[in-house]
Every structure is written in C-alpha cells, then in structure tokens.
Amino acid sequence: MSDQPASSTMVSITLNVNGVDYPVAVDQGRNLLSVIRTEVGLTGTKEGCDDCECGACMVLLDGQPVNSCSYLAAQAQGKAITTVEGLMDGQEMHPLQRNILEDGGVQCGFCTPGMLVSACALLERNPSPTEEEVRIGLSGNLCRCTGYAKIVTAVQRTAQELHP
Amino acid sequence: MSFVIATTLDEALAALSAGARPVAGGSDLVVGARHGKAPLPADLVAIDRLDDLKCVEITDAGACIGALVNHHTIETHPVLSTVYAALADGSALVGSPSTRNVGTIGGNVMNASPAMDTGAPLVVLGAEVELQSVRGSRRVSVAELWTAPGRTSASSDELCVAVHIPAPTARTNSAYLRLEYRRAMEIAVVGAAASVTLADDGSVAGVRVALTAVAPTIIEVTGLGAGSIADVAAAAANAAAEQARPISDVRASDRYRRHTVGVMASRAVLAAARRASGESIAIPVNRALGIGAAS
Numbered sequence: 209m210s211d212q213p214a215s216s217t218m219v220s221i222t223l224n225v226n227g228v229d230y231p232v233a234v235d236q237g238r239n240l241l242s243v244i245r246t247e248v249g250l251t252g253t254k255e256g257c258d259d260c261e262c263g264a265c266m267v268l269l270d271g272q273p274v275n276s277c278s279y280l281a282a283q284a285q286g287k288a289i290t291t292v293e294g295l296m297d298g299q300e301m302h303p304l305q306r307n308i309l310e311d312g313g314v315q316c317g318f319c320t321p322g323m324l325v326s327a328c329a330l331l332e333r334n335p336s337p338t339e340e341e342v343r344i345g346l347s348g349n350l351c352r353c354t355g356y357a358k359i360v361t362a363v364q365r366t367a368q369e370l371h372p
Numbered sequence: 373m374s375f376v377i378a379t380t381l382d383e384a385l386a387a388l389s390a391g392a393r394p395v396a397g398g399s400d401l402v403v404g405a406r407h408g409k410a411p412l413p414a415d416l417v418a419i420d421r422l423d424d425l426k427c428v429e430i431t432d433a434g435a436c437i438g439a440l441v442n443h444h445t446i447e448t449h450p451v452l453s454t455v456y457a458a459l460a461d462g463s464a465l466v467g468s469p470s471t472r473n474v475g476t477i478g479g480n481v482m483n484a485s486p487a488m489d490t491g492a493p494l495v496v497l498g499a500e501v502e503l504q505s506v507r508g509s510r511r512v513s514v515a516e517l518w519t520a521p522g523r524t525s526a527s528s529d530e531l532c533v534a535v536h537i538p539a540p541t542a543r544t545n546s547a548y549l550r551l552e553y554r555r556a557m558e559i560a561v562v563g564a565a566a567s568v569t570l571a572d573d574g575s576v577a578g579v580r581v582a583l584t585a586v587a588p589t590i591i592e593v594t595g596l597g598a599g600s601i602a603d604v605a606a607a608a609a610n611a612a613a614e615q616a617r618p619i620s621d622v623r624a625s626d627r628y629r630r631h632t633v634g635v636m637a638s639r640a641v642l643a644a645a646r647r648a649s650g651e652s653i654a655i656p657v658n659r660a661l662g663i664g665a666a667s
Contacts, residue, residue, distance in 0.1 A: 217373040217414075236375035237412045239402060260403050261557050266470060273470040278402045280395065282375050283418050326469065347556030348468020 221285040225250065226294030234281050241265045241276035244291060252292040252321045256350070263349030266322035267291050273329040275348070292321035295328060303369055304328060307362040315353030323349045327363045335371045339364065377418045381425070381504070381533070387417035389506045389529045394419045396440055397474035399467075400483045425478070425533055428452065434539040439478025439532045443490075444469070446477065453655050456537055457647055458493035458546035458565045458640075464656035465489045465548075468556045478532040484518045484589070491518070491590035492565035493548045495582035499537045503530040511536065518589040543577075544569040545647035547640050549657045550584060551632050553623075560584045561624045562633040564612060566640035568604075570648045576604040579641060586616035586633045593637065605641040612637035639663060 217236045222229050225248050232247040241258075244267070245251050253276060256264030260278040267276045268290035295302040304327050307313075314320050323346060330337060330345030337345060342363045343356070351359065374392065378384035388394065393413035395401050397420065405412035419425070425440040430451045437446070443463035446452050453460035466472050466480075466489050480490050481501055491514070500511045503526050517524050526532070540546075550563030563584030571577040581593040593611045596604065618629035643657045654660040 217375065219375050236373075236416060237405070258406065260399055260467075260471070263468065263470070272473045274474055275399070275470050278399050278406075279474070280398050280402060280416075280418075283377070283395065283398065283420060285377070329469070345469055348470050 219282045221282055223248065223281070223284055223289060224287070225289045226291060227288075232281075236280070236282050238281045239277050240267070240274075240279045240281045240284050240289070243281040244276060244289070250291050250293050254318055254321055256318065256322075261350070262319070263322040263326060264319055266325040266349065268294075268325060268329060271329065271332060273326050273348070290325070290328075292324050295324060302328070303366045304331075304363065307366045307369075308359060311358045311362040311365065313354055313359040313362045319349055319351040319353075323351065323359055327359075327366070330363070331367055331370065336367055337364070374415045375418070376416070377421060379421060381422055381531075384417050384419050384422060385504060385506050385529070385531060387415070388531055391415055391528075392417040393528075394531060396420050396476045396479045397442075399471060399474050400479060419531070432539060435537045437477055437535045437537070439481075439534055440476050441478075443467075443472035443475050443477070443480075446490075447472065447655055454652075455540060456493075456497055456546070457653075457655065458496060458548040458567065458644070459490060459537070461548040461656040461658070462489035462491075462493045462563075462565070465550060465552075465558075465560075465658060471557070477535055481514065481517070481535060482524060482526065482532050484520075484522050484524050486518075486521050486587060486589050487560045487563075487585040488590070489548070489550065489560060489563065489584065492563055492582035492584045493546065494535065494537070495590055495592050496546055496565045496567035496580040497537045497540075498580075499535050501532055502534040502536060504533045505530045509533070514590075515592065520588050540567070541569055543571075543648050545644055547643035547647060547653070547657045549636055549640055549643065549661075549663050551636060552658070559623070562586055562616075562618070562629050562636055564608075564633060564636035564640040566608065566637065566644040568601075568641060568644040568648045570645065571598070574649065575600050576641075576645065579604055579608070579644075581608045581612065581637050581640065583612055583616060583633055583637065586612075586618040586629055588617075591615065591617075601642065601645045605638040605645075608641045609634035609638035 254264035256262035392415035447464035548565035550560035613634035
C-alpha cells in the first residue's frame with residue numbers, strides 16, 4: 209500500500225438522487241454528504257458535527273437511513289439516494305414536513321432535514337409507532353432548540369393521518 | 373491507489389491479497405480517517421454488496437451470522453433476540469437507527485474496540501469468527517482474535533466472513549447491559565454480559581461473564597462457579613471489579629469504572645438468570661429494566 213494520501217484517486221460514478229442520475233467524478237475518500245451538497249447541488253442535507261453523531265446529514269440509501277457524512281460517495285453508486293428535497297411531491301410538502309411546521313417542531317431548522325428523513329424511514333418501517341418508538345427512531349438526530357416534544361407530536365400526528 | 377466494488381467474495385479476497393482494505397458501512401473507517409486515527413487506506417475494496425455474507429442461519433448446531441449482517445437485523449431477529457439475547461441486547465444499543473442499519477457484526481468484531489457492545493456478548497456465547505483469504509479459511513475464538521485496542525490476530529489478507537455461535541444448552545440464556553450517560557450515539561462507559569445455565573433446582577449450574585471497556589480488549593471474568601443466583605451475582609460483581617484493568621479518560625475515572633463494572637456484572641447475571649428461567653425481558657435489557665440513562 210502506498211503512503212500517499214488517498215486524495216488523488218478520482219472515481220467516476222453515477223449517483224441517483226431523488227430519482228435523477230448525476231454523473232460525477234469524486235475522490236475515493238469523499239463522503240456522500242459533501243458530494244450531494246457540492247457536485248449534485250442539493251443543500252437541504254446539512255453538515256452538523258461531521259462525525260456521525262448529530263444526524264443533520266441523514267439521507268435514505270435504498271430506503272434506509274444513513275449518516276451521509278460518514279459514508280463514502282463512491283459506495284453509493286447504484287443505490288437510490290433520497291434527500292429531504294426528495295420527500296416533496298412536486299410542489300406539495302410531505303405530510304411530515306407540513307406537520308412539523310404546524311406543530312412548531314422547527315426553530316433554527318438546521319436539524320429539520322435530518323429529522324424528516326429519519327422520521328420518514330421510521331414510518332416506512334413502522335406505520336403506527338408509539339411515542340417511545342418515535343423517540344428511538346429519532347434518537348440519532350440531535351435538536352438543540354425545540355426540546356423534541358413538538359417534533360415527536362408532529363411524527364405521531366403524521367402517522368395517524370397516513371394510517372387512521 | 374484504487375477503489376473496487378466487489379461483486380463476489382473471490383474478487384474481494386483477491387483485492388485484500390493485493391493489499392486493499394475492506395469497507396462495509398464505513399462508519400469506523402471514515403470517521404477514524406477524519407479524526408486522524410488512521411488515514412483512509414489508499415486501496416479500498418467495498419464489500420457491502422456481497423449478499424452471501426448477509427445471511428443468518430440457525431441450525432441445531434447454533435447460529436451462523438454473516439459478517440455483513442447489520443445490528444438492526446440482529447436486534448430484531450426472532451431467534452437471535454430470544455436464544456442469543458445478549459448479542460441482541462448489544463446490537464440494540466449501538467449508535468442510532470442509522471448506525472445500526474449501516475454497522476455490521478463483521479465490522480464491529482474486526483474493529484476490535486474494547487468498548488464494542490457486541491464483544492462481551494460474543495465472549496459469553498462462546499463465539500468463533502470465520503476468517504477467509506485466498507490461502508484458505510480458519511476459525512478463531514473471539515478471545516483469540518482481539519489482541520489490543522483496534523488490533524486483531526487476523527492477517528491483513530483475511531476477511532471476516534461469519535460469526536459462529538454454538539447452540540446454548542437447556543435452561544441457558546444471556547444478557548448484556550452497559551453504563552451509559554445518554555441513550556443514543558453512546559459508547560459504553562463500562563458494560564457486562566453474562567450467560568447463565570440454571571440447574572433443576574433453579575440455582576446457577578454454570579455462568580460466564582465478560583466485561584466491556586475495562587481493559588485493552590473485552591475480557592472474560594475467571595473463577596466463577598455454581599451457587600444460588602444471588603451468590604453468583606455477588607461473586608461476579610466482586611470478581612469483575614477485581615479483574616478489571618480500567619483506564620481514566622474523558623468519560624470516566626478508573627475507580628468509577630472498576631466500581632460500576634461490578635454493578636453491571638451483577639445485574640447481567642440476574643437478568644440472564646431471569647431469561648434462563650423462561651422469563652421474557654425485552655431487548656435491550658438497558659431499556660427494559662431502566663438501566664443506564666433515564667429517558
């Protein structure tokens with residue numbers, strides 16, 4: 209193995225983000241988050257801790273939540289990537305987005321994209337979660353503003369709306 | 373310098389033989405590289421598409437867990453979460469839902485952290501790791517595998533392909549719990565796993581206890597024997613505190629770790645004994661019994 213930094217190895221890949229193919233050339237060590245924000249140009253996904261702790265960078269990879277700050281972009285080729293922008297249905301907000309706004313689950317908004325993506329994955333896996341299950345489902349997402357209660361309410365309300 | 377996405381095990385083993393390092397979910401590798409712990413290897417082989425390594429096989433002989441099985445699968449697997457409960461307790465405590473989705477048992481085992489939550493469970497369950505290379509395959513016990521923090525006895529061309537756990541004997545079950553300061557994205561301050569076999573009279577006929585984050589590797593407590601459940605739990609607490617070799621760091625002092633690992637060992641024995649008697653305690657024990665961080 210070489211002692212050189214890996215920063216000079218470029219890989220040509222195609223990333224499928226929210227159903228659209230983006231051909232990009234990236235360093236093999238680049239994380240998925242920075243490629244989504246810079247090359248793909250979708251800035252809804254946030255960089256918080258850049259350490260796999262805070263969940264602001266959460267995206268779905270083949271429907272499963274992944275911290276994109278700590279996932280190699282080159283490994284995501286051939287997988288369906290969903291970012292917070294992909295939750296919209298045209299100009300129509302996803303019920304989770306609408307409810308988190310209505311319930312006051314957004315203050316500074318920095319954690320919101322990651323919260324929405326995690327909540328979306330949770331409801332996909334468990335359409336009628338208990339409050340405890342919602343809290344576990346969102347446990348990888350830190351919020352320093354809201355105190356979580358209103359976010360949890362919004363997710364539970366969405367679950368009831370979608371599966372009355 | 374290369375990046376290969378392996379589509380077959382042979383392809384992955386050939387890349388390892390040529391000097392590449394494997395990446396599955398990348399959560400240890402990528403975060404470690406950013407912290408300067410170890411630079412990202414120049415040659416990488418992505419193994420996350422090797423579907424053959426994603427199977428859980430349950431037979432009369434025991435459980436064979438493919439190296440790419442993730443923590444979410446383990447914590448929710450109907451057999452692993454009941455018959456091999458300590459392992460499911462450990463997997464359920466790892467990181468967050470996304471970490472448990474990306475993190476694999478093989479990655480966890482080969483990362484060889486003394487604080488790994490699946491480590492103590494695998495020791496008390498008597499697990500072996502199957503290592504494969506272009507030269508052949510071999511099995512080693514997890515105790516032989518871990519040699520120091522972040523170090524294993526595996527050669528650089530060997531890939532962990534599976535974890536094998538023997539079937540437990542009758543009236544045997546296990547539990548793992550840890551001391552934690554928060555409920556998610558936490559690393560064990562200390563932890564303990566126990567496997568308990570009950571005699572017909574309800575006393576403990578056999579016990580194994582292993583400890584997390586109190587030594588350079590996961591360690592097994594020695595010198596424990598049969599007795600009443602209460603006596604064995606007390607003996608486990610004393611032996612754990614005595615045999616621990618903890619460090620002081622930003623998360624806890626050595627004295628605090630030495631004391632609390634005894635408490636964890638005792639509670640692990642009690643929880644394992646309850647499960648061995650047929651009682652169901654939900655995964656993970658930490659949440660079910662309110663151990664660790666409050667909600």
